[in-house]
Amino acid sequence: MEDIIPRDRLTGSLRRGAVKKHVAAIHVSGKLTLLQRKLSNVLLLNAYDTLVSQQVHRIDAKTLCLMIGYNSNDMETLKASLRGLAETVAEWDMLDADGQQEWGVSALLAYAKLKGGVCEYAYSPALAEKLNDPKVFALINLNIQRRFTSGHALALYENCYRFVRTGSTGWWSLELFRRLMGVADSPYYETFKHLNAKIIKPAVAEVNKTSNIVVTPEVRKMGRTVTDIRFRIAENPQLAILDLDDGEGLRNSDVYARIRALGVSDRLARQWVGEHGEDYVRQKLDYIAGQGGVKNAVGYLTAALRADYGNPEPAAAPEVSPRNPSSPRARRLGRIQELVAARTPTQRDADRRLFLSQLEGAARDDFERYGWMSALNAEAIRAFWEELNPGAFDGMEEA
Structure with a gap:
């Protein structure tokens, strides 16, 4: 939890991409x-x-x-x-x-x-x-935080995230970097070969796979000895949708008001709506309201959002189960269902919102009704999941 700045609050010279000394x-x-x-x-x-x-x-x-x-x-x-x-x-x-x-x-x-x-x-x-002070520190989106399985990767993400607008962390001495990673007291990591193999490479791989940024390490040497390191930073376009919208729009929704009525803070209420989407959160609020006698509504809502409590069956799409279940179309639909099921609830919501943002008119209406089984959007849906999972439909040629 250190070294980070919220992208949406950077002002003035910081928006021009120059690292300024007054940034703490x-x-x-x-x-x-x-x-x-x-x-x-x-x-x-x-x-x-x-x-x-x-x-x-x-x-x-x-x-x-x-x-x-x-x-x-x-x-x-x-x-x-x-x-x-x-x-x-x-x-x-x-x-x-x-x-x-x-x-x-x-x-x-x-x-x-x-x-x-x-x-x-x-x-x-x-x-x-x-x-x-947003010029000094930034909050971490909890949806992104939950994805991390390594403390070193989360530490690297936190220390790089504030520089996403400038594109680089600037040079850190290896001594400072080891402190930021929590390994300053270990003689083993004084050797860059060990630091790189056990800390830097695994952390970079997880940040790039897990978060809304992509980082690339660069080193500076004195002779043959590595003395400094910096990280080039770019947005991860596939996961940028997970960023928290700090605008006023979320505060005007009925879902936001219902969460706040439970005693949840403004920041957390906005983050939940921003992460999961209004429809998903509304569904969980309705589910909890129907249980009756819930003593800890905030705790119950937290669990419901994480575990997808009360998930209703989606509307039946036309021709989801063709007469020939072994047909290429049936196999493709089955594969899409597998890909969707493999995602977490939050990822599924992000996937749906991202795809929906590309649609208009009848295509949008059909997807809102039938979801990933939408026949009208069949080719676009296949292309969307193929981009997320290259080779997912190999061998499933349409008849």
Whole structure:
């Protein structure tokens, strides 16, 4: 959780693509696990609306566990992760508004406690001020965060994401890079060959496969020794749809209002609608409303969005099951169903919205009714999934 800037909030000279010295960096020392990194981002997201106006922040502990992605009854793991954040140091070195150099250090969390099923926590005033400044820090989209399986990959993503507008991180010394990756204390990674094989290459591969950016490492040498590293950064067009829309549009929807009525923060409500789409979230809200007697609606909604609770059967499309089930068309439709089923609920929603954005008129109406089984869009659907999965339809020639 360090070194990042939200793309949509960059202004002035930053939009022109030049790396300016007044852009601050927050470096986090110590070794954060993948779970701790995710926890830190969720806590910040929950607190963001009142980060500087309110000292203490609260979130239901079971909801927090669900958002991180582990057993909601595992309070010991949550305690250990909170303890790790309180023991981890954040450091910044930057120019203030008056051009004066400012160095500072703070624990990631000033304190945290669990009581009555609620997690209460606070940031130091100085760190809260920095975290609240979009020129210094950025929130991570939780939908993208959930995709990561490696703490090193998530750390690399967080440290590269703020430079997406400038196209490059700029040069980092290997010493600083090892700190950012949490391996500064390991003599093994002082050798670049080991650092590259075990940290850089796997992390780059996961960022490029998982996130909304594509990164390419470059090194600088003194003689034959690698001394510095930087990362070229470009948007990943296939996953750019997962970016959070910070516009006012989402706040005008009835779905947003219903989520807020449950006590969810503005930022989290917008992120859920932005990630999953209004229709998907509305479906889950309706499902929960029909259960009756739900004690923790926010926690239930969190689980419902993740696990696709109450997913209704799609409308039957015409000619989905041809008379000859072994025909090329039947096999192609079956293959499309397999490809859709292999995606996560969030990915499925993103796929649907991306494809729908390309349609107009009757073609759009047919897809909205029949989804991926739409006969009117058969060729476009095949091309869409072939692009996502090259070779997916090899050997399935139409009759």
